[in-house]
Amino acid sequence: xxxxxxxxxxxxxxxxxxxxxxxxxxxxxxxxxxxxxxxxxxxxxxxxxxxxxxxxxxxxxxxxxxxxxxxxxxxxxxxxxxxxxxxxxxxxxxxxxxxxxxxxxxxxxxxxxxxxxxxxxxxxxxxxxxxxxxxxxxxxxxxxxxxxxxxxxxxxxxxxxxxxxxxxxxxxxxxxxxxxxxxxxxxxxxxxxxxxxxxxxxxxxxxxxxxxxxxxxxxxxxxxxxxxxxxxxxxxxxxxxxxxxxxxxxxxxxxxxxxxxxxxxxxxxxxxxxxxxxxxxxxxxxxxxxxx
Numbered sequence: 001x002x003x004x005x006x007x008x009x010x011x012x013x014x015x016x017x018x019x020x021x022x023x024x025x026x027x028x029x030x031x032x033x034x035x036x037x038x039x040x041x042x043x044x045x046x047x048x049x050x051x052x053x054x055x056x057x058x059x060x061x062x063x064x065x066x067x068x069x070x071x072x073x074x075x076x077x078x079x080x081x082x083x084x085x086x087x088x089x090x091x092x093x094x095x096x097x098x099x100x101x102x103x104x105x106x107x108x109x110x111x112x113x114x115x116x117x118x119x120x121x122x123x124x125x126x127x128x129x130x131x132x133x134x135x136x137x138x139x140x141x142x143x144x145x146x147x148x149x150x151x152x153x154x155x156x157x158x159x160x161x162x163x164x165x166x167x168x169x170x171x172x173x174x175x176x177x178x179x180x181x182x183x184x185x186x187x188x189x190x191x192x193x194x195x196x197x198x199x200x201x202x203x204x205x206x207x208x209x210x211x212x213x214x215x216x217x218x219x220x221x222x223x224x225x226x227x228x229x230x231x232x233x234x235x236x237x238x239x240x241x242x243x244x245x246x247x248x249x250x251x252x253x254x255x256x257x258x259x260x261x262x263x264x265x266x267x268x269x270x271x272x273x274x275x276x277x278x279x280x281x282x283x284x285x286x287x288x289x290x291x292x
Contacts, residue, residue, distance in 0.1 A: 068254040073261070076254040085238070093224060093239040094266060096152065100159030101220040107160065108167025108216065113201075115168060116175035126172070129165045137162035137223035141230045150233040155224060162223030163216040170212010174205030206282055214275045221267055240266070
């Protein structure tokens, strides 16, 4: 009886020990360390770029109209801010890009699961997804304008054609990397069909899926910029792509540099605010990232 009574306690102790080994010790990182490791490096990099840029201007490495001074670009930004147009231009493009990306996720996720789980669909659609990924998004702008006209529908169509293949392919890659043992264990526990997909396949494929989402956003943003640059129209409103094209038409180099910096800044901001935290969460949930 004593041995029988001890067995559950032993198992409980063993389980507690394993949980302790798997647990990730999370401690609050000091603010000073965060500033030094996360904030200081990009600030120094930006400062270095601006310094080199200013030195090239002062050394007259090229004509003034080809390389404007940082102060001229700053004055252009201040002018737009005082006119109340700077935030409107940025928000026009961000809202289009995010909405188009969400639509791409809604379409690409079930498509990726279908391609990954059904052999006939993979044989038929898989090569098409690969081909669409290699096709420049700018190629879709002309037919989209002819099919849908100069409107937001055309913008979203170009975004979807550029981003859906990346989202779907990322999920297919993630599903392909799921260990077969997980699937067999799920079937043994009764997790089949949609339940198996939701509880076994998607969580196991999350790292590859997240990589596909990140790439899908990059394709969404690039596709939108290409559409805004080529299909400029007053009816579409002024976005960052149109701002860049207007600078080219007016030979306004400070305006062109400002548009490029804003496009780059939005891309970096979305990555830092959305995708980097998601990646850290996935790594931390798997015990692969420990805060020191």
